[in-house]
Amino acid sequence: MTSFSDLGLNAALLKAVTSEGYDTPTPVQEQAIPPALAGRDVQGIAQTGTGKTAAFALPILQRLSASRTRPAPKTVRALVIAPTRELASQIAESFRTYGRHTGLSVALVFGGVPKPRQNRQLAGGVDILVATPGRLIDHLGDRNVRLDAVEVLVLDEADHMLDMGFIVPIRRIAALLPAQRQTLLFTATMPAEMAALAKGLLRDPVLVAVVSGATTVEQVTQHVMFVDSAAKRAALRGLLGSAGQGRTLVFTRTKHGADRVVKYLDEYGVHCAAIHGNKSQGQRERALADFRSGSTRVLVATDIAARGIDVDDVTHVINFDLPNIPESYVHRIGRTARAGHSGVAISLCGPEERPFLRDIEKLLHAKVPVLRAA
Ligand code: AMP
Secondary structure, eight states: OOOTGGGTOOHHHHHHHHHTTOOSOOHHHHHHHHHHHTTOOEEEEOOTTSSHHHHHHHHHHHHHHHSOOOOOTTOEEEEEEOSSHHHHHHHHHHHHHHTTTTTOOEEEEOSSSOSHHHHHHHHTOEEEEEEOHHHHHHHHHTTSOOOTTOOEEEEOSHHHHHHTTOHHHHHHHHHTSOSSSEEEEEESOOOHHHHHHHHHHOSSOEEEEOGGGHHHHTTEEEEEEEOOGGGHHHHHHHHHTSTTOOEEEEEOSSHHHHHHHHHHHHHTTOOEEEESTTSOHHHHHHHHHHHHHTSOOEEEEOHHHHTTOOOSOEEEEEESSOOSSHHHHHHHHTTSSGGGOOEEEEEEEOGGGHHHHHHHHHHHTSOOOBOOOO
16 A cells, blocks of 8 residues: 655655545645646546545645745745635645745635735745635735745636636636646536546646546435425435434525525524625634534535535535536546545436436446435
């Protein structure tokens, strides 16, 4: 079995990884870390939950600590771009955790909060900058930061960034980077537009793929329940009342749907919160913190809001609505069964959602077992 020391990581990083309790590298780490350490570009197909953050963070930390040049004011040595504030925060946190014995600096910039504190962080120059695209463009426009000293670029959840319409900002940012750099790109899916972007940004990349959902999906016990749309809320309430249920993520297709579910559950005394794009940054952070601490056991989310959220010990995922994009199903159920734990995913399927279920089963190459209402 491969160990982290076999991958060629230095003592400072091995120490941090050990204190995180990681025994062995995950498949994406095992495949991506050696070529990334060798300076190669990497194109990784992996979703959240596979350990992809460490797969790019560890080689970057090692590279930057090997040549200790202090970054000049307003410059950045490694730039990580992520689609959402939540994901960006988690990535910055991971860099701080894994890099705690390296002395490298990490800055985080995202929208929805005032700029001055971010400016102050950027002013002195930083080793690692984690940013969402829009706010980074703002800071570039204000000349708070320059990208001409970037040695490594990471695009995380790149397909998600395209879905969110960030293609233009990403191209603008890429145009400001030195051609001579290392690029690491991670995406869960590879639609044509994504492939075109990757081709333009990467040079002779090493391809790393954690087969579509294989590692996470297999550890999730999946069920589907056929119910009339009108009976879904009662069915959900029944499922939430089952014994042995810990943190539960409920997915709805729309923001409005999420609010309606929360309102209904509230009326029955189920403590829950919604997280979606119409919520303020403060509300989202509070909902997430409560879910993490366990004071809210049920979090109701839309796909966009939930992607990239890194909360361990989600025991159940309930699809209140089935997603019309089959890959979203894989992302959703990948929120449970993280890092080797098992998990349960139950989907409520209304009559009009049967075609979505068929698409999902086609993608999974398997039938989802049917659960009959008690
Ligand atoms: P990620 O896919 O980067 O969001 O990581 C998913 C989760 O796996 C995070 O909670 C990490 O802390 C955890 N993790 C990452 N690498 C390992 C590893 N080698 N062993 C155990 N847990 C890990």
